Amino acid sequence: MEEAESRKVRITHTFKAPISLMWEVWTRPEHLVHWWGPNGFTSTIEKMDLTEGGEWRMTLQGPGGTNYPNRSIFKEITSLKKIVFEHFNPHFITTVIFESKGEETQVDWSLLFDTAEMRDIVVKAHKADEGQKQNVYKLESYLFGLVNGLNVNMNE
Numbered sequence: 001m002e003e004a005e006s007r008k009v010r011i012t013h014t015f016k017a018p019i020s021l022m023w024e025v026w027t028r029p030e031h032l033v034h035w036w037g038p039n040g041f042t043s044t045i046e047k048m049d050l051t052e053g054g055e056w057r058m059t060l061q062g063p064g065g066t067n068y069p070n071r072s073i074f075k076e077i078t079s080l081k082k083i084v085f086e087h088f089n090p091h092f093i094t095t096v097i098f099e100s101k102g103e104e105t106q107v108d109w110s111l112l113f114d115t116a117e118m119r120d121i122v123v124k125a126h127k128a129d130e131g132q133k134q135n136v137y138k139l140e141s142y143l144f145g146l147v148n149g150l151n152v153n154m155n156e
Contacts, residue, residue, distance in 0.1 A: 010110035013136050017143040022105040035138040038131035
């Protein structure tokens with residue numbers, strides 16, 4: 001395995017939604033709160049400055065009521081193509097690449113940790129790999145509702 005790959009959690013998925021809608025649900029807090037976070041979690045976005053160098057502060061609320069504050073800094077924003085942000089505690093770089101496939105959008109979403117050991121710790125302690133898959137499924141359901149005019153809240 002390539003060294004960088006051993007430090008990643010990555011998923012690629014093609015969604016039945018045009019890239020303009022995909023970009024909107026990734027970049028607008030009023031959409032993100034409906035699908036971001038593992039199953040059973042809700043999210044509150046305190047700040048989302050979607051500019052290079054801008055801060056993103058969000059709190060995930062677990063099913064047991066525990067709050068998990070998250071802080072990230074946006075490193076690269078290329079409209080309709082790419083979002084890169086640096087997440088702190090635990091430290092990793094998230095890269096999300098969007099590719100239009102007509103009326104569908106392929107998303108390549110990776111988290112790059114500083115070391116393979118840190119990746120393994122976060123996967124074991126927080127099930128980051130499973131949580132990422134759950135996010136993809138929640139996003140897919142949320143998009144289905146938007147595309148088909150349904151009112152869907154995946155966090156309820």
